[in-house]
Each structure stands twice: as structure tokens, then as C-alpha cells.
């Protein structure tokens with residue numbers, strides 16, 4: 001019998017209040033009837049850390065693993081060794097760095113994601129986060145909730161987005177959508193840094209300029225938005241040194257992956273006032289520990305923190321799309337039909353995408 005294991009987050013009362021919360025253990029991506037029809041065992045759990053977790057117990061004989069980046073089941077090389085039957089990993093969403101892709105390749109386990117399923121959801125969150133930092137929204141709101149009224153305290157750190165230089169590190173599906181959405185704000189310039197160039201017509205449509213040197217790229221920015229996957233060469237790409245390339249007072253929005261940034265270096269840069277703000281929804285470990293520096297960091301005026309839990313790509317609209325996409329991948333696998341090529345991250349021991357680093361084909 002085929003065994004499908006899904007690691008999802010618990011919805012509790014919220015899943016009852018909102019049946020569209022498909023990504024919860026309670027609503028199980030809507031896949032229970034489908035798995036029952038096939039006579040498959042479908043195990044759904046949120047318990048994912050440590051050797052006594054349901055994840056580590058059930059991965060040993062699961063054929064298919066479904067995970068989401070929001071409550072990631074970290075499939076390490078060691079766990080892959082124990083997963084004797086595993087053939088397919090499906091990421092319900094986008095971003096499969098929580099799976100050791102090189103170890104999956106060694107075992108010829110395929111890893112697929114629902115490409116594009118939440119890219120608009122994230123791009124909208126990025127634009128919102130840029131605005132809330134630049135306009136100093138969070139302290140302004142906190143002040144009102146606290147019963148205070150002090151315009152000067154807020155306005156001294158509030159700017160317009162117009163005429164700023166904004167750059168995306170990674171100009172794929174999300175990065176490009178961010179650029180598209182920023183055009184009406186009339187920035188001074190839109191820049192991007194990516195080893196893959198945008199097609200000329202796409203570049204022209206948003207009037208973006210590619211900068212090939214990271215230092216030169218960062219040095220021009222008022223706002224940095226990070227939109228590349230986490231892999232060997234992007235881990236910690238924003239660190240003490242690269243932060244120093246940014247102009248004093250720059251703002252950073254990272255909705256890509258927490259581990260792209262060195263947490264302590266970002267917190268130090270904010271606290272010293274070198275950067276004016278940091279916002280996003282991704283953390284190197286999720287759920288983030290209660291003492292993570294990004295929960296409490298603030299700029300010298302108590303400003304500049306726009307962090308939230310990982311939810312930008314799990315809006316109810318996105319959940320519908322990634323639940324449907326997960327079912328499609330599962331059904332293609334069951335029937336032996338071809339998978340949508342852009343959904344494939346690794347298969348047959350090779351990377352099928354150019355987004356996870358510049359790699360030579362074997």
C-alpha cells in the first residue's frame with residue numbers, strides 16, 4: 001500500500017472557523033478523499049522535530065512526503081538514509097531548501113514544488129513591507145494602540161518611496177512581480193542582481209537594469225528586496241560584510257528565506273542605525289525560537305522591524321492553488337503522467353531547475 005506522509009501546521013480553532021485553511025493538519029490539503037479513493041494510507045501531522053516526532057517515525061516507510069515551507073519538515077541527509085521507500089517529495093508551495101536536495105539526488109528521489117502557486121501572494125507582501133518600512137508604519141500604529149499621539153516621533157523616520165533606488169536580489173517569478181508592482185511608485189531606478197538575465201522585453205517592460213557585481217548592486221540601493229532560493233551559494237549572502245556595502249539608512253525586505261541573512265549581523269546593523277529597517281516573514285528555523293533576535297530588534301528610535309510569522313505565501317488564495325497543484329503532482333505520479341517541467345526541482349539524480357545555483361550537468 002502506498003503511504004503518503006504530510007507535515008502541515010495545526011490550525012486548531014482557526015481551521016474550524018475557516019475551512020479554506022487547506023494547509024492545516026485539520027484540512028490536510030483536501031487530499032483525504034483522494035488518498036482514500038486510491039486505497040492509500042495518508043498520515044498527516046505537525047509533529048516534526050526530534051527523533052520521537054511523528055515525522056521521523058513515519059518517514060521510514062513513506063513513499064511520498066508532502067511538506068510546506070511554512071512549517072517545514074526538515075528532510076536532512078540523515079533522515080533520507082532512514083527513508084527506505086521514499087520516491088517523491090512534494091513541496092506544497094514554493095521553495096524546497098528544507099529538503100537536502102543533494103542527498104535526494106544521491107537517492108534519485110524526485111522533489112517537486114507547485115511553481116508559481118504563491119508568487120503573487122509574496123510579491124504583494126514585499127510591496128506592503130517596503131511601504132511599511134519606508135513610511136515607518138509599525139511604530140506609528142503601535143503609538144496609536146498605546147493611546148499616544150506624537151506626529152514628530154513618527155515623521156522623523158518616514159519617507160516617500162518615490163524617487164528611491166530599489167533592487168531585487170533574484171529576479172525570478174517573485175522578484176519580477178515585485179518589480180512590476182513597483183513601477184507605479186515611480187522609483188528613481190529599479191535594479192536586479194541575478195546570474196540569469198531577464199529576457200530583454202521583460203527588462204524593458206519594467207525599465208530594470210541588471211548589475212552583475214553584488215557590491216556595486218548593493219551600494220546603489222535605498223531598498224533591497226531578496227527573492228532568490230536558499231542554496232549553497234546564497235546561504236548567509238547578507239552578512240556583516242555585504243551589509244556594509246549598503247548605504248546608511250537602507251531598508252531590507254526578505255520574504256525568500258531567513259538563512260539568506262546572518263540574523264545577528266542584520267540585528268546589529270538595525271540596532272546601530274546602519275540599516276533603517278528589516279521586514280519579512282522567513283526565519284532560518286521555523287517556528288522561530290522565542291529569543292530570536294529578529295523578534296525584538298529595533299532601530300535607535302524603536303523603529304524598523306517589520307517581521308511576521310511565515311505567511312506571505314499562504315494566503316487563502318494561495319492555499320487553494322498549492323493544494324490543487326499538490327494533488328495534480330500526486331496524480332501525475334500515480335498515473336505515470338509527465339509532470340509540469342517547471343514544477344520539477346530535482347529528479348533522476350539531477351537538478352532540473354537553474355534557480356538553485358549555477359551547476360554543471362553531470
Ligand code: NAI
Pocket residue numbers: 093094095096116118119122169170171172173174175193194195196227228229230233234255256257281282310311312313314354355356357
Ligand atoms: P524562481 O525560481 O522563479 O526565481 C529565483 C531566482 O533567483 C532565479 O532567477 C535565480 O536565477 C535567482 N538566483 C538563484 N541564486 C541566485 C544568486 N546566487 N544570486 C542571484 N540570484 C539568484 O523562484 P521564485 O518563485 O521567484 O521564488 C524565489 C524564492 O522565494 C523561493 O525559492 C522561496 O525560497 C521564496 N518563497 C517564499 C515564500 C514565502 O511565503 N515567504 C513563498 C514562495 C517562495
